[in-house]
Amino acid sequence: MHAALPQETAGSGRDRVVRRLRDMILSGHVEAGERLTEMDLAERLGVGRAPLREAIRELVAAGLLISVPYSGLFVRDFTRKDLEELFSLRTTLEKMAFREAWNRRNAAALADLDARHEALVAATDAGDPGEAIECELSLHSWCYEMSAHSLLIEVWQRLRPNLQFYLMLHQRAHARPGPRRDAHRVYVAHAMGDDLQAMQDHVDDHMRQGLERTLAYIGEAEPRTGGRPDTGKIELKR
Amino acid sequence: MHAALPQETAGSGRDRVVRRLRDMILSGHVEAGERLTEMDLAERLGVGRAPLREAIRELVAAGLLISVPYSGLFVRDFTRKDLEELFSLRTTLEKMAFREAWNRRNAAALADLDARHEALVAATDAGDPGEAIECELSLHSWCYEMSAHSLLIEVWQRLRPNLQFYLMLHQRAHARPGPRRDAHRVYVAHAMGDDLQAMQDHVDDHMRQGLERTLAYIGEAEPRTGGRPDTGKIELKR
DNA sequence: ATCACCTTGATTGTCGACAATCTGCCGCGA
DNA sequence: TCGCGGCAGATTGTCGACAATCAAGGTGAT
Structure with missing residues (x-):
């Protein structure tokens, strides 16, 4: 009845990064409101910036991240x-x-x-x-x-x-x-x-x-x- | 009462590409169901593939485009x-x-x-x-x-x-x-x-x-x- | 004729380096 | 002390080239 639960290593780098980033956010490995940078994330996730940036776009569209150009990337917080x-x-x-x-x-x-x-x-x-x-x-x-x-x-x-x-x-x-x-x-x-x-x-x-x-x-x-x-x-x- | 209607030249290249692509789709300059490629679009829009790909991700998330990896990019069609x-x-x-x-x-x-x-x-x-x-x-x-x-x-x-x-x-x-x-x-x-x-x-x-x-x-x-x-x-x- | 395999071309995925832009800080003058 | 201009650093935005991957078509054996 499950619809192909996502393998840990499946899909393109971007898909993997999306899942790992979402897990980091949901599991609290990054704080709500915390400021992130692309280069830090690229290093921590061991991936280039290109797939990372596309993954970030996806999470921004999903509402989990907030991008403030030239200033930083923030984990969303709730009012x-x-x-x-x-x-x-x-x-x-x-x-x-x-x-x-x-x-x-x-x-x-x-x-x-x-x-x-x-x-x-x-x-x-x-x-x-x-x-x-x-x-x-x-x-x-x-x-x-x-x-x-x-x-x-x-x-x-x-x-x-x-x-x-x-x-x-x-x-x-x-x-x-x-x-x-x-x-x-x-x-x-x-x-x-x-x-x-x-x-x-x-x-x-x-x-x-x-x-x-x-x-x-x-x-x-x-x-x-x-x-x-x-x-x-x-x-x-x- | 308007909320800052988007200037034609405002924002980053990605934002411009998103608007132009959306306009191309909505205005019928690309057919519904038509197959597109990143390189063609990059040439036609006069922009590199990096911002283009991010723009494409956005339109895929919006439901206007359907990406089939290694096969093509398709304008959505309606059933x-x-x-x-x-x-x-x-x-x-x-x-x-x-x-x-x-x-x-x-x-x-x-x-x-x-x-x-x-x-x-x-x-x-x-x-x-x-x-x-x-x-x-x-x-x-x-x-x-x-x-x-x-x-x-x-x-x-x-x-x-x-x-x-x-x-x-x-x-x-x-x-x-x-x-x-x-x-x-x-x-x-x-x-x-x-x-x-x-x-x-x-x-x-x-x-x-x-x-x-x-x-x-x-x-x-x-x-x-x-x-x-x-x-x-x-x-x-x- | 049919099937499996492999080659080929095309397309997307990724990387590293460079350019553009912004923020914050420092020093200067009033 | 306060305000302001500009400098330095950091960060994102962009480009071009290369690698990985896949679909299609051709080729040969059965």
């Missing part, structure tokens, strides 16, 4: 508004995904959904927050994949790394407990049920709860960098 | 399914945009909306289909800009060139008459009104009508290239 936007757009898209997917569900697909849920529970019980986050996103990916709506899937895949990045950041900063087991149990039950409207209402609730639980934490410490002006400017750390 | 997906996603996003924008409307914004509508009417009356298409998309952009939802705006700006490209293609292929004046008159009236639910219902109708009017044309001639397999493969024209 409270970024987070709210991420969740509100997710809500709209996921409700649409369920509408599109609803009549395409079959026994195999429901078994797949259940397997993803089991994986999430296992990762949570094992106390592996990183894995749990990936499992949670994989669970939410199910409805998009089932929708067979390639544009919708593209948009979700554009959003997903940003969401994963934020959840990872948040986890490391606040030792956020994993989502309640019940939350996704109910989610899965609705997804396997017969009431589309109930599912959609639940997506609203599910997302609102997730956002509120998250905002409760950063409410104490306020937005991470004090907000980023419209220009995309960010404080420089040399 | 009937692509078109349906474009319209269904647009519908969902635009309804969300109006929800977000609804309480942000003010006198100046409504005047702006009216101005965009006037521009559309003028372009239609002047018999300039290309300009009319741009005006129509500018009119629909209003609700996104008003939403102040930067993620939503990003997604719309990702979709917009694809939509413009298809409308241009369709216009050239079928001499499609511009949208009925009444259609957007009603749209604008609802957008300036007080009933959000009525606006959302109208967005549904407006999009469905637009899609059906378009499908009526290609229904005669069937999908343009006979459908593109999941691999993104496309017939080669040498």
Whole structure:
């Protein structure tokens, strides 16, 4: 059911660099807001600047990096508004995904959904927050994949790394407990049920709860960098 | 009210190449499905391959180009399914945009909306289909800009060139008459009104009508290239 | 005739060096 | 002390040449 999971050594240099860079960002090997340079990265990754620059363009387009010409390359950081936007757009898209997917569900697909849920529970019980986050996103990916709506899937895949990045950041900063087991149990039950409207209402609730639980934490410490002006400017750390 | 419209000579070579390439595609100077090569483009655009390749990456990410390594670079083409997906996603996003924008409307914004509508009417009356298409998309952009939802705006700006490209293609292929004046008159009236639910219902109708009017044309001639397999493969024209 | 293999040409992928541009700092004058 | 011009360093932007890779067509054996 997996769609050819990416081999570590597969593809062109650019593809490898994209994956390694994304992993470095998501795993926290480079800090949020950190300033990077092309030459440093080229050395650290053992690759020339040409494929590196193309990989950087890809990650800039994905929203994980912010390029400020002649000044530096920055790992994106999140404001409270970024987070709210991420969740509100997710809500709209996921409700649409369920509408599109609803009549395409079959026994195999429901078994797949259940397997993803089991994986999430296992990762949570094992106390592996990183894995749990990936499992949670994989669970939410199910409805998009089932929708067979390639544009919708593209948009979700554009959003997903940003969401994963934020959840990872948040986890490391606040030792956020994993989502309640019940939350996704109910989610899965609705997804396997017969009431589309109930599912959609639940997506609203599910997302609102997730956002509120998250905002409760950063409410104490306020937005991470004090907000980023419209220009995309960010404080420089040399 | 404009946000720094791009100068013809502004920005780095890559930015210039992105704009010129996009213009070439949207204006039909390169055919849909046409096969391109980096060296040809580098010569025609008078620029090296390095900035060209980065520009190409950007347009691939935007969905206007399809890169098939070692085989060629292709201008995207649209299947009937692509078109349906474009319209269904647009519908969902635009309804969300109006929800977000609804309480942000003010006198100046409504005047702006009216101005965009006037521009559309003028372009239609002047018999300039290309300009009319741009005006129509500018009119629909209003609700996104008003939403102040930067993620939503990003997604719309990702979709917009694809939509413009298809409308241009369709216009050239079928001499499609511009949208009925009444259609957007009603749209604008609802957008300036007080009933959000009525606006959302109208967005549904407006999009469905637009899609059906378009499908009526290609229904005669069937999908343009006979459908593109999941691999993104496309017939080669040498 | 058909299939497998290899050669050939074309195309993309990569590298290293150089040019253009910007930021921050230093010194100078008021 | 403060403001300003310019210098130095760093960083990105660009170019040309070379290497890796692949698709197509031809060739020979079966």
